Amino acid sequence: MGLLACRVRRYRIKGGSYADIAAHPWRAAIFVKYHQVPGEHFLCGGILISSCWALSAAHCFEEGFSTNQLKIVLGRTSRATPEENEQKFQVKNYTVHQRFDSENFNNDIALLQLKSDAEDCAVETGTVRAACLPMPELQLPDWTECEISGYGKNEEFSPFYSEHLKEGHVRLFPASRCTAQYLENRTVTDSMLCAGDTRNLDDACKGDSGGPLVCVKDDRMDVIGIISWGIGCGRKDIPGVYTNVSRYLDWIQDTMKL
Structure with a gap:
């Protein structure tokens, strides 16, 4: 287990729609506990960008959840079935973009901080890894x-x-x-x-x-x-x-x- 570095994975799955989390190791699943409703419910996806931080969409949090209602799961291929090597975190805090517009979804971005007793949160494994943020000057060609x-x-x-x-x-x-x-x-x-x-x-x-x-x-x-x-x-x-x-x-x- 090492610190999270963002770099390309060593292989990719071609064709077909079903994928293994090892091919998308930065992919997070965000779950919510609703008041009065038992269990944890899948809320939205997320993207691990460093050991303790994940991006998601602002519109996922319009209900104004408290942090203790939320959980982030990394390293899970199946949405609802826990896996031996997954990593689970409570949310320390989350920030929805202050200019998010729920009418047209402008500024639809949120940042979640993972909670951990250790200095690091997520550790790099075969199924958990951070994605890179783009360089400011990155221009990808149309139809990439x-x-x-x-x-x-x-x-x-x-x-x-x-x-x-x-x-x-x-x-x-x-x-x-x-x-x-x-x-x-x-x-x-x-x-x-x-x-x-x-x-x-x-x-x-x-x-x-x-x-x-x-x-x-x-x-x-x-x-x-x-x-x-x-x-x-x-x-x-x-x-x-x-x-x-x-x-x-x-x-x-x-x-x-x-």
Whole structure:
């Protein structure tokens, strides 16, 4: 076990939708305990960016949960089945972006601090590793292929979340295709980016919120986006919308220093 370094994994799973957590080791699952309802309930995805910090989407926390209602699980392939090598943490505190707009999901980003008695929280294993934040100047070409992962619904109208982690491959859409005109006149701001599968096979869906859009750059796995919103799931020529992480690098660094 070592300290968490962000770097590209040694292998990737090609094709097929079901994935092993070892292929997405920065992927976190966030659970909530509701008052009056027994048990822990899957809330949203998250992205481990350092030993004690994870990113997620602001809209996941609109109910204003207390920290002791939340738990973060790392290293789990199956959504509901605990695994021998998983790492579980209570949440020390979490910060929702102060300018999050619940009407149009602008600034849809949250940062969670893991709670640990030790100086470090998560330790690096074969199934737990941090993703990298992008460099401020990173510009990826349009149509770059990237990956999404999550335990979200398999189909737009499915009543159930997936029991098993899934992955998808999507391409970054040009800014000209990431506008209200392509998204049923919903507001699209410059703090959002769009990605979709030009084969119309893969897309994020309900329950994937807060999870990662990651792209390989110079042997690093960079978190480019946070799964935020969309019109349905996987509809032809309609991309999914993601929080553009590179717009929030200062906010992330400042929040981690608080």
